[in-house]
């Protein structure tokens with residue numbers, strides 16, 4: 001029997017995620033949205049492509065959580081996307097209400113699911129999903145670092161003209177303006193980029209990575225990025241299913257790791273079918289640690305705002 005993945009939100013990120021899951025034949029997919037017709041139409045379109053992809057995934061669309069029952073993984077992309085000039089934090093309250101309502105439904109219909117949260121501001125939304133579902137924290141994870149690292153790798157790949165698979169990049173902290181790209185631990189075939197690129201170029205790449213989302217919002221004018229975000233979600237799904245080894249930077253609940261407790265923030269994680277199997281604690285320099293703590297504390301500030 002195929003695994004079952006529900007994607008909540010039939011917008012750009014949700015449907016592209018559903019498409020990639022179906023194209024790779026990773027699972028059956030249910031797309032759910034509040035708008036009638038859109039999830040059904042998008043799902044039917046993807047289903048009709050499956051024969052061409054040699055995929056046996058079943059793809060359906062719905063407006064009812066009953067159809068999502070007993071999902072192995074639920075991906076939450078429901079919410080409003082950023083408009084030009086709007087920060088992720090502006091989305092805070094509106095998206096918190098949406099994620100709350102979605103999480104209540106998931107807890108009832110898919111009590112055994114692993115939940116991957118995409119909706120922004122993501123580190124705060126994943127906290128909301130964790131609280132509202134009541135699921136164990138290793139089963140509620142946020143997508144941010146995989147995307148930020150992929151952006152950084154793509155910029156380095158173009159700059160040095162090397163294949164992206166030779167590059168490992170690490171971006172820690174919240175998926176916001178204070179994210180912490182780590183050039184010291186970003187390597188090409190094992191060699192740190194600090195030995196391969198001048199400092200000014202590295203700083204440019206760091207800034208472009210931090211502003212990666214805004215750069216695309218600025219170009220698109222309406223809506224935000226979705227190809228790389230959806231591919232990042234699918235990378236996490238494949239890690240959970242054991243198709244891929246290695247650590248992925250994801251937003252997880254920290255309980256003393258990196259000296260932080262009570263918030264979600266991005267750190268390297270090893271996955272298994274149970275969700276987060278292990279949080280990897282990297283040795284950080286004093287400056288890196290300071291930047292990481294500032295980023296995690298900014299997430300705490302947002303969590304406090306929605307609790308107020």
Ligand code: NAD
Nearest residue numbers: 009010011012013033034078079080081118119120122229
């Ligand atoms: P979109 O506007 O294309 O789609 C959002 C969808 O959510 C819409 O179809 C809408 O009808 C649906 N929706 C709204 N309320 C709902 C509810 N209560 N239940 C079910 N569906 C509901 O937006 P998008 O581009 O797909 O982005 C989705 C979210 O993901 C945004 O919050 C965006 O900021 C965020 N995002 C995060 C990352 C990341 O790295 N974490 C990357 C890209 C986008």
